[in-house]
Amino acid sequence: MATLKRENPTLLLGLSMMDTGKRNVNEVESCGYEQCALGDKEAWAEPETIFTDLLEGLDFVAFNQMLASFGRDYANPGTWDEPNPRVYSNEELGMDYFAERMVNFSAFLHEKYQKPVFLPYMAIATATWSDSNEDGIVDANEVNKDGWTSQAQTVYGAMRAKQSDLLSAGLFGYATMALFDDPRHDYGGYQYFMNNEYHLGIVATSAVDEVDVAAYGDLEEKGNILESLFGSVE
Numbered sequence: 001m002a003t004l005k006r007e008n009p010t011l012l013l014g015l016s017m018m019d020t021g022k023r024n025v026n027e028v029e030s031c032g033y034e035q036c037a038l039g040d041k042e043a044w045a046e047p048e049t050i051f052t053d054l055l056e057g058l059d060f061v062a063f064n065q066m067l068a069s070f071g072r073d074y075a076n077p078g079t080w081d082e083p084n085p086r087v088y089s090n091e092e093l094g095m096d097y098f099a100e101r102m103v104n105f106s107a108f109l110h111e112k113y114q115k116p117v118f119l120p121y122m123a124i125a126t127a128t129w130s131d132s133n134e135d136g137i138v139d140a141n142e143v144n145k146d147g148w149t150s151q152a153q154t155v156y157g158a159m160r161a162k163q164s165d166l167l168s169a170g171l172f173g174y175a176t177m178a179l180f181d182d183p184r185h186d187y188g189g190y191q192y193f194m195n196n197e198y199h200l201g202i203v204a205t206s207a208v209d210e211v212d213v214a215a216y217g218d219l220e221e222k223g224n225i226l227e228s229l230f231g232s233v234e
Helices: 002-007 048-057 095-113 149-161 163-168 194-199 225-230
Strands: 014-018 060-067 070-072 085-087 117-124 171-176 178-180 201-204
Touching: 014 048, 014 117, 048 095, 060 095, 070 194, 095 117, 095 149, 095 163, 095 171, 117 149, 149 163, 149 225, 163 171, 201 225
Parallel strands: 014 060, 060 117, 117 171, 178 201
Antiparallel strands: 070 085
16 A cells, blocks of 8 residues: 555555445344344444554545345355355345445444545346246346346435435445446356346346356446436436
8 A cells, every 4th residue: 555655646545345244124133223234333343453554544444335136145155166046135135224324334434433435336236036946046047137126226216315414424425336237247256146246237238148248239227227326317
């Protein structure tokens, strides 16, 4: 960090942590809030040592968010080549409280480290999976690429509605992870979200998952996600 700043005097640096805290609306123990969907102070405090050690060189602190309706089972993820998929309910993920959680997370970091806060990316995968043949394998024909579009749209809209609260909590900006879906995102890699890795963008195309190597130019807006994020364009 010191080397980067010495070579680039106008560079602003931050360090981003993942939100690995509990999210279930039915969990209340040790989270520090009325329910864990609103935040998990115990988990958010875990990186304190490294943040404190590097704080002098940080211009801001940051956190990121990645959510999907299905992916590897966090309790039993399986192997690199043979993942164990799991479908998560909105209650398990605390989706109805996402924006409030972001306000709480921002306030927690801002108060703890006395630095501006940034959310460099939100990744909300828009596909769903139904194991129609009950074999525990995510087959391409079982994935509905638009199944969670309305959920993502709702979340992004809630974030927009909370902008004043987020600003008051110390957050100076947030962004989505990807503009376009990538039909081979992390293809051959660990793929925490499995087939949902291909649906992390806020704009889709007709590219076929795992077949095409890049997005096409025939852009397809996902519901009203763009409007939820940025407001209507006259």
